[in-house]
Amino acid sequence: MRALQAAVIVMGVMIVAGVATIMVTIASRMSGGGAGGAMVQTVLADEPAGTRIAGASLAADRVAVQLQGGGPDRVVVIETRNGRVIAKIALAR
Numbered sequence: 553m554r555a556l557q558a559a560v561i562v563m564g565v566m567i568v569a570g571v572a573t574i575m576v577t578i579a580s581r582m583s584g585g586g587a588g589g590a591m592v593q594t595v596l597a598d599e600p601a602g603t604r605i606a607g608a609s610l611a612a613d614r615v616a617v618q619l620q621g622g623g624p625d626r627v628v629v630i631e632t633r634n635g636r637v638i639a640k641i642a643l644a645r
Contacts, residue, residue, distance in 0.1 A: 595635045597628055614638070 600622035607618040615630045629639040 595630055595637070597630075597637060599628075 603619050603622035605617055606620045609616045613632050615632055617628045619626050619628060625643040627641040628637055631638050
Protein backbone atom coordinates (compact mmCIF):
# COMPACT_ATOMS: atom_id res chain seq x y z
CA MET A 553 0.00 0.00 0.00
CA ARG A 554 2.86 2.39 0.78
CA ALA A 555 4.40 1.75 -2.65
CA LEU A 556 1.12 2.66 -4.36
CA GLN A 557 0.79 5.83 -2.29
CA ALA A 558 4.39 6.84 -3.14
CA ALA A 559 3.80 6.16 -6.84
CA VAL A 560 0.65 8.32 -6.84
CA ILE A 561 2.48 11.18 -5.13
CA VAL A 562 5.43 10.97 -7.56
CA MET A 563 3.09 10.91 -10.57
CA GLY A 564 1.14 13.89 -9.22
CA VAL A 565 4.33 15.91 -8.84
CA MET A 566 5.36 14.93 -12.39
CA ILE A 567 1.98 16.09 -13.78
CA VAL A 568 2.26 19.45 -12.00
CA ALA A 569 5.85 19.92 -13.27
CA GLY A 570 4.81 19.00 -16.82
CA VAL A 571 1.91 21.45 -16.85
CA ALA A 572 4.18 24.20 -15.48
CA THR A 573 6.75 23.48 -18.22
CA ILE A 574 4.09 23.65 -20.93
CA MET A 575 2.74 26.97 -19.59
CA VAL A 576 6.22 28.52 -19.42
CA THR A 577 6.96 27.36 -22.98
CA ILE A 578 3.69 28.82 -24.31
CA ALA A 579 4.27 32.14 -22.51
CA SER A 580 7.84 32.31 -23.81
CA ARG A 581 6.80 31.68 -27.42
CA MET A 582 3.93 34.18 -27.27
CA SER A 583 6.25 36.93 -26.03
CA GLY A 584 8.71 36.34 -28.87
CA GLY A 585 11.10 34.40 -26.62
CA GLY A 586 14.20 32.66 -27.78
CA ALA A 587 16.60 35.57 -28.17
CA GLY A 588 15.61 37.44 -25.01
CA GLY A 589 12.14 38.58 -26.02
CA ALA A 590 11.06 41.37 -28.31
CA MET A 591 13.63 43.89 -29.51
CA VAL A 592 13.03 47.47 -30.50
CA GLN A 593 15.16 48.47 -33.47
CA THR A 594 15.52 52.04 -34.70
CA VAL A 595 16.24 52.39 -38.42
CA LEU A 596 17.32 55.64 -40.00
CA ALA A 597 16.52 55.49 -43.71
CA ASP A 598 17.82 58.39 -45.78
CA GLU A 599 14.57 59.25 -47.53
CA PRO A 600 13.49 62.66 -48.88
CA ALA A 601 10.91 64.84 -47.17
CA GLY A 602 7.32 63.94 -48.00
CA THR A 603 8.00 60.20 -47.92
CA ARG A 604 5.34 58.09 -46.24
CA ILE A 605 5.00 54.40 -45.49
CA ALA A 606 2.35 52.80 -47.72
CA GLY A 607 2.75 49.26 -46.40
CA ALA A 608 5.05 46.80 -44.69
CA SER A 609 5.58 43.06 -44.75
CA LEU A 610 7.56 40.86 -42.35
CA ALA A 611 9.32 37.71 -43.58
CA ALA A 612 11.67 35.71 -41.34
CA ASP A 613 14.40 38.18 -40.34
CA ARG A 614 13.57 40.94 -42.83
CA VAL A 615 10.98 43.69 -43.20
CA ALA A 616 9.97 45.07 -46.60
CA VAL A 617 8.62 48.62 -46.35
CA GLN A 618 6.78 50.19 -49.29
CA LEU A 619 7.42 53.94 -49.49
CA GLN A 620 5.53 56.58 -51.50
CA GLY A 621 6.17 60.26 -52.08
CA GLY A 622 9.47 62.10 -52.24
CA GLY A 623 10.23 60.56 -55.63
CA PRO A 624 9.28 57.29 -57.31
CA ASP A 625 7.52 54.63 -55.24
CA ARG A 626 10.03 52.22 -53.76
CA VAL A 627 10.51 49.24 -51.47
CA VAL A 628 13.20 49.21 -48.79
CA VAL A 629 14.24 45.85 -47.30
CA ILE A 630 15.56 46.04 -43.73
CA GLU A 631 17.28 43.27 -41.76
CA THR A 632 15.58 43.02 -38.35
CA ARG A 633 18.59 41.69 -36.45
CA ASN A 634 20.69 44.84 -36.85
CA GLY A 635 18.40 47.39 -38.56
CA ARG A 636 20.60 47.57 -41.66
CA VAL A 637 19.00 48.51 -44.99
CA ILE A 638 19.97 45.64 -47.31
CA ALA A 639 18.10 46.63 -50.49
CA LYS A 640 16.29 49.57 -52.08
CA ILE A 641 14.06 48.81 -55.05
CA ALA A 642 12.62 51.70 -57.10
CA LEU A 643 9.25 51.06 -58.73
CA ALA A 644 8.87 52.72 -62.15
CA ARG A 645 5.49 54.15 -63.04
